[in-house]
Amino acid sequence: MKLTTLLASAAVALGLGAAAYADGHEKTKVGFVYVGPIGDGGWTYEHDKGRLAVEEAHGDKVETVYVENVAEGPDAERVMTQMALDGADLIFTTSFGYMDATINVAQKFPDVKFEHATGYKRADNVSTYSARFYEGRAIQGHIAGKMTKTNTIGYIASFPIPEVIRGINSAYIHASRVNPDVEFKIIWVYTWFDPAKEADAAKALIEQGADVVLQHTDSTAPQAAAQEAGNVITFGQASDMGQYAPFPRVSSIIDDWAPYYIARTAAVMDGTWESTDTWDGIGAGMVGIGEISDAVPADVKEEALALKAALADGSYHAFTGPLNKQDGSPFLAEGETADDGTLAGMNFYVEGITGEIPN
Amino acid sequence: MDLSAINPILLIAALMSAATPILLAATGELIVEKAGVLNLGVEGMMITGAICGFAIAVETGSPTTGFVAAAVGGALLSLLFVLLTQVTLANQVASGLALTLFGLGLSSLLGQGYVGIKPPRMGDVNFGPLADIPVVGPILFSHDPVLYVGVLLVAIVWAVLRYTRVGLVLRAVGENHDAAHALGYKVVRIRTLAIMFGGALAGLGGAYISLIRVPQWTEGMTAGVGWIALALVVFASWKPWRVLLGAYLFGGITQLQLNLQGAGVAIPVEYLAMSPYLITIVVLVILSADKSAAPGSLGRPFHASG
Numbered sequence: 001m002k003l004t005t006l007l008a009s010a011a012v013a014l015g016l017g018a019a020a021y022a023d024g025h026e027k028t029k030v031g032f033v034y035v036g037p038i039g040d041g042g043w044t045y046e047h048d049k050g051r052l053a054v055e056e057a058h059g060d061k062v063e064t065v066y067v068e069n070v071a072e073g074p075d076a077e078r079v080m081t082q083m084a085l086d087g088a089d090l091i092f093t094t095s096f097g098y099m100d101a102t103i104n105v106a107q108k109f110p111d112v113k114f115e116h117a118t119g120y121k122r123a124d125n126v127s128t129y130s131a132r133f134y135e136g137r138a139i140q141g142h143i144a145g146k147m148t149k150t151n152t153i154g155y156i157a158s159f160p161i162p163e164v165i166r167g168i169n170s171a172y173i174h175a176s177r178v179n180p181d182v183e184f185k186i187i188w189v190y191t192w193f194d195p196a197k198e199a200d201a202a203k204a205l206i207e208q209g210a211d212v213v214l215q216h217t218d219s220t221a222p223q224a225a226a227q228e229a230g231n232v233i234t235f236g237q238a239s240d241m242g243q244y245a246p247f248p249r250v251s252s253i254i255d256d257w258a259p260y261y262i263a264r265t266a267a268v269m270d271g272t273w274e275s276t277d278t279w280d281g282i283g284a285g286m287v288g289i290g291e292i293s294d295a296v297p298a299d300v301k302e303e304a305l306a307l308k309a310a311l312a313d314g315s316y317h318a319f320t321g322p323l324n325k326q327d328g329s330p331f332l333a334e335g336e337t338a339d340d341g342t343l344a345g346m347n348f349y350v351e352g353i354t355g356e357i358p359n
Numbered sequence: 360m361d362l363s364a365i366n367p368i369l370l371i372a373a374l375m376s377a378a379t380p381i382l383l384a385a386t387g388e389l390i391v392e393k394a395g396v397l398n399l400g401v402e403g404m405m406i407t408g409a410i411c412g413f414a415i416a417v418e419t420g421s422p423t424t425g426f427v428a429a430a431v432g433g434a435l436l437s438l439l440f441v442l443l444t445q446v447t448l449a450n451q452v453a454s455g456l457a458l459t460l461f462g463l464g465l466s467s468l469l470g471q472g473y474v475g476i477k478p479p480r481m482g483d484v485n486f487g488p489l490a491d492i493p494v495v496g497p498i499l500f501s502h503d504p505v506l507y508v509g510v511l512l513v514a515i516v517w518a519v520l521r522y523t524r525v526g527l528v529l530r531a532v533g534e535n536h537d538a539a540h541a542l543g544y545k546v547v548r549i550r551t552l553a554i555m556f557g558g559a560l561a562g563l564g565g566a567y568i569s570l571i572r573v574p575q576w577t578e579g580m581t582a583g584v585g586w587i588a589l590a591l592v593v594f595a596s597w598k599p600w601r602v603l604l605g606a607y608l609f610g611g612i613t614q615l616q617l618n619l620q621g622a623g624v625a626i627p628v629e630y631l632a633m634s635p636y637l638i639t640i641v642v643l644v645i646l647s648a649d650k651s652a653a654p655g656s657l658g659r660p661f662h663a664s665g
Contacts, residue, residue, distance in 0.1 A: 036579070037467060037577075037578035037579040038578070039467055039470065039471075039474055039577065039578035039579075040577060040578065040579075041474055041475065041577060069463075069579060154621070160628075185621045185622075185623070186620070186621075187617055187620040187621050188620060188628045188632065189617075189632075190632045191582070193579070193582065194582040194583075195568070195573050195575070195577045195580040195582065196377075196380070196568050196572055196573060196580065196581075196582065196584065197582070197613075199572060199573045200373070200377055200572075200613065200614060200617055201617050203373065204373075204614065204617040204618045204620075204621050205621050207366060207369050207370075207373075207618075208364040208365065208618070208621045208622065209364065210621075219577050219580070220475065220575060220577065221573045221575065221577065221580075224477070224573055224574055224575045225573075227477070228574075243474075243475030243476075244475075354623050355620075355623045356627070356628075358627060358628035358629050358632075359627075359629065
């Protein structure tokens with residue numbers, strides 16, 4: 001009898017204690033869902049750097065959790081649901097393929113804030129954010145067009161979504177502007193992360209005469225393949241991939257998510273979080289251009305930096321007419337620039353690119 | 360479309376290299392399953408082999424030592440599976456899945472300091488004048504030694520299973536472990552050795568990816584090859600030469616479809632991307648019409664008292 005009473009009161013006391021703790025809700029819990037491993041050296045690696053920056057900036061007031069290698073699809077929904085159930089206040093879902101899963105889970109947890117990277121579906125508690133990677137692609141295209149000797153540029157594409165297609169178009173526009181003979185060979189690998197397959201695709205492109213390989217996949221495998229071939233240049237994707245500098249990696253597009261993640265976490269803390277659509281580029285610092293190495297001729301480097309400056313201050317837009325679509329129909333008139341809606345939903349190649357976009 | 364951009368000789372040479380990791384892992388798993396054990400941990404053993412081989416090759420500067428270390432690493436990890444399924448008689452499916460998860464975690468831990476490092480290169484076997492023969496030379500005589508080891512292992516496994524006493528005992532254990540036990544064969548010991556052999560080959564396959572095919576270390580870099588190897592064993596009806604055929608078909612069509620895309624062939628990319636899976640399965644299903652069945656005791660736990 002005594003023992004039971006004791007146990008019961010202990011249980012009540014514990015319960016009260018736990019409730020008090022939960023009520024205080026001292027830490028803001030931020031969850032991250034990653035499509036690859038944090039050690040991919042590319043896309044996911046940069047998102048995780050952003051997560052670490054959040055911890056650094058907010059210190060004890062924040063707790064972060066992450067799950068890596070989450071497949072796009074039902075798995076993602078399960079992981080997000082679990083995070084929300086575990087008390088996350090803010091969840092960043094960092095791949096395009098998580099779009100529907102994010103919306104579905106957000107409906108079930110109206111009090112949890114969600115941030116979906118590179119998508120276009122929003123809700124009251126779902127924001128979207130992305131970087132204007134295509135601005136970086138313009139610079140890559142310029143350097144690639146100038147430096148290719150075979151006039152063949154290989155492009156390892158992941159999935160046929162607007163973000164990837166935008167990148168291909170932007171690179172092509174700027175490569176063909178400085179080198180009208182340039183030809184793009186595009187291979188769709190249908191994965192964000194599979195080093196062996198990415199390496200195979202890079203090798204296939206190199207065997208077919210490409211001496212520049214651009215990638216829109218997350219691992220550094222294509223860099224290794226290019227290094228092996230010896231006379232092929234590459235660009236770091238999503239992360240600097242500086243371990244392959246100065247050659248084959250001659251420059252890179254770096255995603256810097258840290259300032260955004262810190263700001264959004266702060267907004268949740270002070271209650272000012274609102275559903276927004278953020279799309280920042282070189283100017284705002286969300287897209288960085290990694291150091292252009294000495295393998296690039298000095299004059300080309302200068303032009304590339306001038307292009308970067310023009311993109312950053314807004315005096316030049318990467319999609320400026322005159323441009324036609326692949327089928328020859330007009331896309332942008334002389335001097336006209338593409339609006340964000342067109343860019344966000346881009347599902348066509350510009351004139352000059354051969355091949356078809358898979359459905 | 361420009362098919363002339365595809366060099367068939369380079370393509371065939373590339374497919375042999377692309378198929379080798381699957382071939383090695385599948386050959387190992389074939390022996391494991393022939394002994395009546397279903398080890399779903401191939402992916403975990405491969406990735407562990409990939410990092411063990413990579414790390415040792417970088418530290419010692421010798422890719423050969425790296426491959427030995429990869430085999431040892433894979434076999435050591437498989438001992439965990441032995442402990443779970445042969446000693447404590449845990450469920451084989453669950454233990455295998457656990458082994459994969461464990462291997463993925465362990466490898467990323469071991470690989471922390473090895474991201475972005477270039478491994479020592481393993482040279483091709485020197486066949487002297489043979490490599491200069493047109494067409495045949497670059498296809499058959501210009502590869503790294505591990506690729507030949509892979510093909511050789513298929514031949515050895517086939518010969519051992521078919522013609523030797525060891526093979527007969529192994530098959531007996533797999534077909535009916537109670538009968539084999541009654542005849543006085545050490546079922547658990549034989550299975551342990553088979554599992555370790557499978558682990559060693561999976562480790563070799565993983566190291567082939569990290570040391571030769573990519574070559575670099577990246578977390579999770581096997582990206583599902585282990586699962587393809589597992590499926591291949593079943594579709595190949597547990598026959599070594601069919602495993603070879605399946606691996607080369609799969610590797611070959613994967614390479615071909617990448618090359619066709621690069622050359623701009625007018626087949627929709629979606630169909631090209633799924634073709635390796637589809638064609639490999641169809642061919643092997645047609646071949647398996649001869650009603651070869653799975654080993655009788657596959658996946659069943661064995662205890663001497665039973």
